[in-house]
Amino acid sequence: MAADYLLYGGDHSLYTGKARAYMRFKGLNWEEVTATRAIYKTTLLPNVGAAIVPVLATAEGRFIQDTTDIIDFLEAAHPAVPVYPDTPVQKLVALMLELYGDEWLVIPAMHYRWSMLEQQREFIFSEFGKMSAPEASREEQLVIGEKTSTMFRGSITMLGITEQTIPAIEQVYLELLDQLDVHFGQYDYLLGSRPSIGDFGLMGPLYAHLGRDPVPKALMQARAPNVYAWVERMNNPVPLSGDFLANDEIPRTLLPILQTMCRDQLPDVLDVIRHNAAWLERNPGGNIPRYLGMHAFRTGPAVGERVIHSYAQWMFQRPWAHYHSLPVQKRGEADELLQVIGGYEAMNTDITHWLARKPGQLELVGAPG
Ligand SMILES: N[C@@H](CCC(=O)N[C@@H](CS)C(=O)NCC(=O)O)C(=O)O
Numbered sequence: 001m002a003a004d005y006l007l008y009g010g011d012h013s014l015y016t017g018k019a020r021a022y023m024r025f026k027g028l029n030w031e032e033v034t035a036t037r038a039i040y041k042t043t044l045l046p047n048v049g050a051a052i053v054p055v056l057a058t059a060e061g062r063f064i065q066d067t068t069d070i071i072d073f074l075e076a077a078h079p080a081v082p083v084y085p086d087t088p089v090q091k092l093v094a095l096m097l098e099l100y101g102d103e104w105l106v107i108p109a110m111h112y113r114w115s116m117l118e119q120q121r122e123f124i125f126s127e128f129g130k131m132s133a134p135e136a137s138r139e140e141q142l143v144i145g146e147k148t149s150t151m152f153r154g155s156i157t158m159l160g161i162t163e164q165t166i167p168a169i170e171q172v173y174l175e176l177l178d179q180l181d182v183h184f185g186q187y188d189y190l191l192g193s194r195p196s197i198g199d200f201g202l203m204g205p206l207y208a209h210l211g212r213d214p215v216p217k218a219l220m221q222a223r224a225p226n227v228y229a230w231v232e233r234m235n236n237p238v239p240l241s242g243d244f245l246a247n248d249e250i251p252r253t254l255l256p257i258l259q260t261m262c263r264d265q266l267p268d269v270l271d272v273i274r275h276n277a278a279w280l281e282r283n284p285g286g287n288i289p290r291y292l293g294m295h296a297f298r299t300g301p302a303v304g305e306r307v308i309h310s311y312a313q314w315m316f317q318r319p320w321a322h323y324h325s326l327p328v329q330k331r332g333e334a335d336e337l338l339q340v341i342g343g344y345e346a347m348n349t350d351i352t353h354w355l356a357r358k359p360g361q362l363e364l365v366g367a368p369g
Contacts, residue, residue, distance in 0.1 A: 002267075005074075009054035013208055097202060108172070196244065265348040355367060
């Protein structure tokens with residue numbers, strides 16, 4: 001039977017790992033296609049307007065770019081066993097952890113890939129080379145990989161990965177591994193025996209980079225075997241199985257992880273939102289550039305500078321909109337959690353300029369709230 005969906009991506013691509021795990025869990029009839037140089041040219045650029053993966057193609061010829069849009073499109077088409085909890089607090093937590101995986105854990109993921117390059121050079125370059133030119137010899141692939149990875153390799157300073165911040169990035173990551181290891185010693189997934197959108201968000205960084213590149217993979221296996229077992233479970237799920245915990249329960253083991261997220265990531269996102277708003281004030285109706293310069297950020301005990309990624313607002317709008325849609329009594333339950341984890345003020349910050357994605361471009365635009 002011909003596949004209903006094609007997923008264009010790559011083995012070492014962070015966001016492909018997120019979409020792949022989701023598609024496997026949903027038991028869909030799909031195939032993965034390596035996004036070679038030729039595919040970028042003939043298929044991705046013409047249909048999505050950007051050189052980015054993953055991209056989903058449907059049998060009807062529709063192309064969808066961005067893992068969150070891909071998952072939401074597929075959830076609507078295949079509603080059985082949803083990955084969004086339907087209880088208020090679990091849904092809030094799942095959306096916050098998707099944001100954390102997608103937009104913040106990229107920092108340790110990129111650090112452990114590129115700052116440790118000398119210890120895993122062949123593996124990394126051959127992965128990039130294999131994806132671009134599967135037919136080339138291994139020697140050629142290494143050369144091609146070195147070239148095609150230049151943009152990613154060069155982005156680590158923009159992400160805030162510098163000599164000053166690296167000790168803190170590692171410290172916070174090791175704490176995360178320890179905290180997740182305790183959690184996954186007790187639960188199969190974040191919120192019970194079914195993976196949620198939060199699990200898929202964490203899977204991006206924790207698989208393609210941190211659970212697969214030789215140096216961080218060895219670290220994860222040795223220090224956090226339960227996390228490594230979760231990565232394997234996410235890649236080999238029993239499709240459409242499991243349940244979220246009853247009574248909208250949030251495991252206590254997730255609280256320290258959420259606390260770190262609120263402490264480190266949410267101030268960054270709120271500042272992104274201020275920059276996006278200021279940009280839109282100056283350029284009404286414009287396409288907001290993907291990057292708006294640099295700003296200060298914090299990770300654990302360190303402060304540094306990182307890029308202002310305008311897109312982070314779009315991901316934050318998801319838990320924000322969910323929280324603000326809750327009826328008063330349910331909002332109270334969410335507030336109790338937000339007070340404990342330190343996210344109450346951020347979730348109650350007004351978003352004056354709502355943003356939307358537009359097909360065919362990565363730049364966001366202003367939208368009615
Ligand atoms: N938010 C997007 C991010 C996709 C993304 O950044 N993909 C990487 C590879 S893992 C890429 O192709 N980046 C090129 C770029 O950002 O221009 C998603 O969820 O799909």
